[in-house]
Amino acid sequence: MASLKDVAKLANVSLMTVSRALNSPERLKPDTLAGVQAAISELNYVPDLSAKKVRGARATPNTVGVLALDTVTTPFSVEITLSIEETARAHGWNSFVVNMFSDDSPETMVDLLLSHRPSGIIYTTMGLRQVPVPPKLLSLPCVLANCESLHEPVASYIPDDEQGQYEGVKALLQAGYRRPLCLHLPAQHLATIRRRKGLSRACREAGIDPDTLLHRYMDFGDEHYRDIPAMMAAHMPQGKPTFDCVVCGNDRVAFMVYQILLAQGLRIPQDVGVLGYDNMVGIGDLFLPPLSTVQLPHYEIGRLSALHIINGDRHRETVRVESPWLQRESM
Structure with a gap:
């Protein structure tokens, strides 16, 4: 060279x-x-x-540095970093990503990020969570994408999970379903807590007490998707469901639900309706029938976070980004 x-x-x-x-x-x-x-x-x-x-020159006068905690190692939130890069390029900026895994030293990874001398920093995570923001990151313009600060007020862009779940469940109930089986993600997840609020609001508006519904929560860890069949079987004596629809914590749960229902000869949506969440990249349209779900706005979160740095925004508020309801054919 x-x-x-x-x-x-x-x-x-x-x-x-x-x-x-x-x-x-x-x-x-x-x-x-x-x-x-x-x-x-x-x-x-x-x-x-x-x-x-x-030589002391500023190598990247217009560069967004991305500290990505478990973000680019999964297909579920890769759109965040993709959007950041596309938005940066569209505005004549560069971007680079430093991957940080759960067992990495945050101090070491932050130093690596800062050694590239970015103009601003986006800290992003896979899965909505609250994070301690390393103080060194705050020495530059900093914004959080898909996460919130535990301590210092830092601008953040997150999905509006409560409103998204509200819109999805509202549509489910308007379609005539009244006895949902709710298969939630782990109870301690921020998204679970906020989606449960949205579900409860939609139910109360429809005259249904949300606390009387069937609620089951997954344990933490991908291996616990295998628990879904047992959760459903507990409410399907002799293969006949005591519920008329399933509210799924995400589209992966919905994938399991489809297999179980179809294996029992049940029709979707005629016998049981199914509502997903996430609009998992490349998967939502492959369900038969196509899955009605709620869009996690990862691409928009990445775009808004990049623009926050590029435009020099200075607010430190949490912005809830719309999670659109996607009507398909499963309910």
């Missing part, structure tokens, strides 16, 4: 002149700049950002 010295030699100029051509081209005479640019093109030279940092 060609170096800065190679470019300087071919253009017959000093290293400083090449540096100015890259960082402050307006400071060079047109013919000198043209000569350096021709050498760069001929050698296919790619600027070395780390070298620029060593």
Whole structure:
């Protein structure tokens, strides 16, 4: 790979002149700049950002740094980082991601992120949660995506889970269903707590006491999706459901519910309606019949978070992003 010295030699100029051509081209005479640019093109030279940092130049004057806690290792929230990158590019900014896993040292990963000298930082997580924000992150413009700060007030963009669940359950009840089996995600999850509030509000508006419904909660961990068949069987004596619809904690739960209902010869939605949540990427339209669900607005969360940095917004509020209800054919 060609170096800065190679470019300087071919253009017959000093290293400083090449540096100015890259960082402050307006400071060079047109013919000198043209000569350096021709050498760069001929050698296919790619600027070395780390070298620029060593020289004291600001390598990334318009760069969004993303600290991603378990975000890009799962298909469920990858749209957040995708949206951040697309939004940054559309506004002439760059972006980069530093992945942080649950067993990583936050201090080490934050130092790695800051070593790239971003202009602003987005801290994002897989699954809505409250997080302690490392103080070093607050030395720069910082915003949270899909998470909330435990301590210091920091601007955050999160799904409006309560309203999303309200809209979905309201549509379910308006379709004539009255005896839901509610298969919730783990009880301690923020999303579970807020979605339960939305469900309760929709039920009360329809004259139904939400506390009289069948409520079952998953344990924490992906392996507990395998508990769904037993949860349903407890309310299906001789394969006949005591419920007329299922409110699912997410689309993966709905996937299990479909298998169980169809295996019993039950029709969806004629015998049992099914409501999902998430609109899981690439999956929602593959259900037969297509799954009615609520959209987790991950792409919009990423876009708004990136714009918060790009536009220099300074508010420290929590913004709840609309989670749209998607009517399909399962209810």
